[in-house]
Amino acid sequence: MRPGYARLSFLQPLRALGAQLRAAAPDHAAILKGMLTVAAFVFVGKLASAIKEMAVAYRYGLGAEVDAYQFLYTVIGWPLGVWSSVLTAVLVPLAVRLRHQQGDLARFRSELLGLVIVAGLALAGLAWLVLHTLFQLGQSGLPPRLASLAGAALPGLILLLPLGMLTALQSAWMLAAERHVNTLLECIPPLSIGALVMALPGGGMRALVWGTVAGSVLHLLSLMAPLGRHDRERAPRLALSSPQWSWFWQGFGIMVGGQALMSLTVVIDQFYAAGLGTGAIAMLGYANRILALILGLAAIAVSRATLPIFAQAQAHAQAGAHLRAVARLWAGILFALGLLAMLASHAAAPWMVRLLYERGQFGAADTAAVAEVLRYGLPQLPFYFSSMVLVSYALSQRRYQLVFVSALIGCVAKIAGNALLVPVLGVNGIALGTMLVYASTGLFFWHALIVRGARDEGPAGSRGRAAGKRRT
Template identity: 35%
Template sequence: MFQISRWRERVRTAHPDHLRIARGAARVSAFVLVGKCAGALKEMAIAYKYGINNIVDAYQFTVALVTWLPGTLLAVLGVVLVPVFVNLRHRPLDYQARFSGEMEGAAAVCGIVFAAVLFLCWPLVIRVTGSDLSPVTREMCQQLMYGLAPTSVMMLASGVYAARLQARERHVNTLLEGLPAALILICVLAAPTGDSVLPLIIGTVVGLTLQAVWLRSLATRADGVRSRARLSFESTDWAAMWISVRTLMVGQIVLCFCAPLDQYFMARLGDGSNSTLGYANRVLALLLSMGAMAAARATLPIFSDILKQGDFERAHRTALFWGMAAFAIGIACAVVSWVFGPTFIAVLFQRGAFTAADTVNVAGVFRWGLLQVPFYFACLVLGQLFASEGRFKVMANIAVLTFGLKVIGNFTLIPHFGIAGAQISTALMYATAFFISVGILFSGGHGGDRAARRDAKAGESASNVGDRHS
């Protein structure tokens, strides 16, 4: 009882920053649980209707390629935009509306360009990365590409609206990320047979469209900013944001090669390999999203707010505390998932065309993937601190270095371990990133590197000039 009283007193006297992060993490975790349940049900329906065959191979392969370019930019915007929108809270509403409208216009243009590039380059892409796929699978990949190419516009638009919500410490966007999975579930179950890619296309496109429209409505309600798409770059925040995006984009482009890289190696192993890795990664994503998204999305606006007050020591202490907490939680989650993973996979997938032998294969790959969990959790928390400080050059350098290790790991480990080699190399990548990040946190100065400080001052000066002109 005395120990319980001590812990209760420590909770009551905890710093408000920790309480804000804890509340945000709890909300995100709850939303992730609901959203990922929709994803799990979707995977159950796909496994029931399709099993492990060339349709699922084509879907996994094409989705990885179609979402690669928009996903790369979306990952960058998710890190860069939240601190920008946090700072915009103190600007006039008309300026916020102008900047938000310009972001919507830029997202639409980028999405259209990405779709056009994919359409034009698809013959070369499928010839280079999918040469070992069967002719039937390649034909399905082309059908899926035609149907899924427009989704890049909806993905980028949703990213802009989600950043506006996250800057206001509203995390309902995490819940709505399960909407596309719910639509795919409905379309797959409504299909009379499991021999067509059309239900997968319709569910994905309609789900992403509904997600973008809903997020826009919620963002407008949360920040009170009513914007319309603009094809211009008149806002003064573009200069500083472009420097950040340009720097971080280098590392993110490199990291987003991981999924196509794994798809390439799985295609070389033959039909069924992409499906096995895809099912294992879908289950692993349920676990990773619960912890990592909760920690990362809850901490980024808090770190940005603390650093805006100039308290770098407090930001570093808070980041170190939550980084180590995320690492410990990751170890516990990995141990529990190692024990119950095969049972969970059997409950999710083992029915219809998905056999007991498929469960054994997917469970083995899933268990190897658990090695990355603690490092992934902690890396995302520490990465939010670097992003809040504007240390994008540091983040880019870490990404390039660790991706090099991932490539070496795939070439070295997959010939010996098969599909599991891709999971082991990913774990080595995140472990290296974690140790480098902790070393930088202990040895580096406060507030980011000199370039980041200079860029931030330049952006602040430009913003001040813009305010005076307004």
């Protein structure tokens, strides 16, 4: 082979990549701009959360107040997390479609706001009744001291349900308009908690509880402030007469099921860790908190940057090969970034654990054990990063069935992974098993969206479309 020909062959993949970038330059530029903006805002939010954790640790240490607060906050926050994820997945494509087709968006927004207010108050009442009864009967599973503290905090923290549902709604509307400042505003609640905890040295649980409630109120108000005057004057309507409700419910129900299935993987891990003896749950929890910082940064930045762009392309009839090429390219880029993050985090794992945890009762031996669990959890990063792009691509096409099936696949993969790996690796097997979840779901999305999509739009499909154009 001649040297010149070899050089040309070597350059062909680069030229092909350049051609793809030029063909979809506006979409790539919008995704990159959104991703960098959201990543910067998420970093500020994570920094605020770190400041809050330092303030709480300084004031309370490992006291019972923190245990009771964390337990109750986690229980109340679970439905809010499901609601926020599902609402964003369904509402953003719907809002983009209505805006493009000049649909009755104002009427739907008013009715959705009314529904969220009623649902938030009803959910708060139901949650208070259930939790208050459990605490009174001593059936919460907590020691008496913690149950007493959690019961005292319940009237305040229960307010997070209606406030959080409204906050998620406003955040989804801002995301649909590609106004990523909602991500930056998420730093308000942790800063509010940290400030009140430090301002009230003898406040006990009250500082934590009311700092959380105040932060939630300020967060909601800050999201409402950037809206235009017309939006602020739109009153909620207690009706379901908008024609968009059928479209909304179609995606909402199946997404709730999928999100509930995916959340089962956390519960599964807790049961397996509980059977490994004292310290296993704690080691897994410490490692997962560090992983959550990395995964949260990727998930928020990628999903909030790509979903509006994909939804707009769908609304403007720019789907098909063009949008699939954009999704394929960014999935590859994020997979490569995930590999880099995995290698860097593997090298820095002991340092990260030591920086965050090694003080007081947490010694050097604990650092080594948690760092090992963390390293076993890192292989999930490239699969998780790239799958976020493909999930956004599927949601923009309203292919909610694929998301539900992927959740089912991930849940089965988690059970199988734990069953195979935990007997051999112990708690490290639980961490490594999470890689199987995102590897299986990522490969499923790649086959369903990229491989089958290209096959369905092959030469036969192209000839059919060309013939249709000639007939018209």
